Amino acid sequence: MSVAAEEVSWMDRNGLQRLIELLADEGHEVIGPRIDQGAIIYDSIRHVDELPRGWTEDSQPGTYRIQPRNDQEHFGFNVGPHSWKKYLFAPLTTVMRSRKTDQGWVMDSPQPELRRFAFLGVRACELAAIAVQDKVFMGAGTMDPEYQLRRSHLFIIAVQCTQAASTCFCTSMGTGPECHAGFDLALTEIEHGFLVVVGSDHGRRVMQSIDTRPASVDEITDGVRRRQRAVNQITRRLETDGIRDRLLSKLNHPQWDDVASRCLSCANCTMVCPTCFCHSVDEVHDLTNEEILRNRRWDSCFNVDFSHVAGGSVRDTTRSRYRQWLTHKLATWIDQFGSSGCVGCGRCITWCPVGIDLTHEVAMLCAEDAS
Amino acid sequence: MIKAMSKPKLAVVKFASCDGCQLTLLDAEDELLAIADAVHIAHFAEASSTLEPGPYDVTLVEGSITTQEDLERLLRLRADSRFLVTIGACATAGGVQALRNFADHDEFLKAVYAHPEYIHSLRTSTPISDHVPVDFELRGCPIDKHQLIEVLSSLIAGHRPRTSSECVCQPCKRRGTVCVVVAQGIACLGPVTQAGCGSICPAYDRGCYGCFGPSRQPNAMALSEGILQGASDRQQLANLLSNFNVAAPAFSAESQRLWQLSSRRSSK
Incomplete structure (x- = not known):
């Protein structure tokens, strides 16, 4: 999808740091990729320095290894062992409590815990996954209060894939690699900075407090070329017809x-x-x-x-x-x-x-x- | 349906074992007073020298059967117990001492004792359930405190204890641990081992040692075939399988297969 030049702005690494700080000031827990336990996982992020800058991974069936890159990209990898579902649909939740009192049993449901998350680095396949879980937990008659609460306060910074792992097959499933909707902001990493596309009013408001400039035609073309590289690198296929x-x-x-x-x-x-x-x-x-x-x-x-x-x-x-x-x-x-x-x-x-x-x-x- | 018990009479008894599982009961410091309140601890040699005779409502049995004398004591104990619960890898699978089941017992005796003629142990170390009916088995080396409390509180409340039959991988994933097999190439028994420990070892960059024994329907051969890279891996995995649950059928079948493969390759 081509985007008109005026809709794409450019920000540098300091802008990304400012973005993390602004979201934290709004009361968000900023979650993003970082290196831990020999993998690129999702965890709390306070500073761009915590991102796996200059790292990538090799994903094969049954094997995963992180590897240094020969450049200093912040998002030069794909997906690791964690997914965002651990924040929206927690691995363990108490949904009801019963206590015996002198007046008999008292039952209550603990208030769903509001946590305002800002996800930094959501890929196209992961946006699609969140949309799938939205149908599960926020469908008619199956509303999950905790999921809904967290989801409605979620700020999503998508990151466009500029490369693919051997295990990727989003092109077969029609979910990627490019993010088109479902985010507040979408970043494409290019040399020395990020192209930013706004996807919501909230995203637009946040970006007003960050130093940016309109991206040049060359920068936009570079972004398109990098996103196409991800498409070209996908070799795995799943035939979904019928x-x-x-x-x-x-x-x-x-x-x-x-x-x-x-x-x-x-x-x-x-x-x-x-x-x-x-x-x-x-x-x-x-x-x-x-x-x-x-x-x-x-x-x-x-x-x-x-x-x-x-x-x-x-x-x-x-x-x-x-x-x-x-x-x-x-x-x-x-x-x-x-x-x-x-x-x-x-x-x-x-x-x-x-x-x-x-x-x-x-x-x-x-x-x-x-x- | 089990009937709820008002204040059950509890016995804790051991056979061939290290006492570590009984210690788990004493280690339940936060809950110990509530336990002492909820049950009448009638026989627990590790905690008190006052030993009341049976019958008991609930008997926790630690250890494996390794002597004729112990076997006879077990039969009397079973007759004296309403619910008999085995605790730990020794009682549920024969323990690490069951390594002797796969070796020459007499050779061991000669190697260890100056006068082996004084030793009257059986050739095998066997789980309690090989000899008497067992009402519930609690796995682990040692057992997990929370599971022990679940067992006691369930028996008091009058229902079957609810302990998960899932494998170690699932609590591992829930706590956010990155798979050590996939990300580091470490041999790990997690996919074939029953959960209950809290999936501790992979969180410290170690493969699972299989302390809680085989999970339900374990596919140990697929694990070996799927993660082994070479002969050293084969030996390492066979070693892992030959630990505290060496005599659990699913583990012993696979470790014996791996040992045979190793010896066949090395004799070539």
């Missing part, structure tokens, strides 16, 4: 047995997935049974107990669990929410300890369709 019907006609394919022999059913894919939303609700009581907490935690369809009902587990084999995950993500999700559950970020490929690649599994399942 995928719902194609997958649902393969429920007895021998490939499910093949993948089940390799799959650990460890749930790493669902934990790193930015759209997976499954959770369990447990009641935890103290020794005296006078205070009971109802806790919600991330759970996974890869757990035997997740489908446990009276009489046993509905999906008692890895074959049935992998099939459930893949067909939900890529096929029945469309029936449920009107879009695919996959955004093509490639996390499930990289962070599978044994490197199972869903694009390969789909290709094997649908190999006969092509001929």
Whole structure:
């Protein structure tokens, strides 16, 4: 998408620092990429110096390594082990409390905790993932108060990808690599600075307090060229044409047995997935049974107990669990929410300890369709 | 359905073990007074020299069976206990002392004791459930304090304890730990090990040692085949599997397979 020259401004690194400070002054917790535990993760950011400047990563099925770059780019990488869902849909939340009093049991729901987040460095696939989870947690009749509260106060600074990892396949899913909407600001990193596009009134207001100038035609052209480089670097493909019907006609394919022999059913894919939303609700009581907490935690369809009902587990084999995950993500999700559950970020490929690649599994399942 | 108990009579008993799991009960400092309030601790040699005879409502059993004498004591204890709960890797899988199950017991005796003829131990170290019915198993080396309190409070309240059967990877991900297998190439048993410890080791850049034993439906061979790069990895993973839960069937099958592969390669 081309943007008219007057809509694109240029700011330098100091401008980015000012942006972080302004958002913090507004009461936002600014979250962005930083290096920790040998990876580029998401955590609190106070200063541009904390960004993984001059670093990138090599993502392969089952392997991830950070590597120094031969330049000083601030955002010269793609996606790591974390996703933004850990902030909007917390891994563990107390949703109800019951206390025994002299007057009987008193039950209350803790007030949803308002945290004003500003996400710095959201990629196109991640914007798409947030949009998918919006449908899950803010759909008609399924409103999650904490998600809604945090989401409505969220400030998003998108960053355009100027390169792609080997595990990226957003072009197949129609989610990237370019961010077009769903952000307050979108940055494209070019040499010595950032091109800024405003996406909301809030974004415009914040930018008024930052020193910028209109970007030159050369700078805008450079931005377009860099964004195109990301498109060109994407080699992984998932054939999505008619995928719902194609997958649902393969429920007895021998490939499910093949993948089940390799799959650990460890749930790493669902934990790193930015759209997976499954959770369990447990009641935890103290020794005296006078205070009971109802806790919600991330759970996974890869757990035997997740489908446990009276009489046993509905999906008692890895074959049935992998099939459930893949067909939900890529096929029945469309029936449920009107879009695919996959955004093509490639996390499930990289962070599978044994490197199972869903694009390969789909290709094997649908190999006969092509001929 | 279990009936709620007003103030159950508790016994804590050990067999072949290091006492670390019993210590977990004493380590529950914040909860100890509430525990002492909620249960009648009738027999707990590590805490008090006053040992009341059975029967007991709840018996926590630590340790594995390694002598004929212990086996007979266990049978009497089972008859004396309404609920028998095994605690820790020794009681639930035979413990690290079950390494002897895969070696020559007599050789060990000769190597360690000046007069092996005085030692009357069994050739194997076996879990409690090999000998008597067990009502609930609490995994770990050592067990986790929160899970122990869950077990006690559930039995008092009259329902089955709720301990998760998920693997170590999931609490690991919930606490934001970056996978040490994928990001650092460290051998880790997390994907085949039951959660409960809080996924501590990967948070300190160590692979999981499998203290809590095999998860439900573990695919240990797929883990080996999927993450091993070479012979040294194979040995390292076999070593990991041959720890506190060496005799848990899913772990022993895979470690034995890896040892055989190693010896076959090295003899070539």
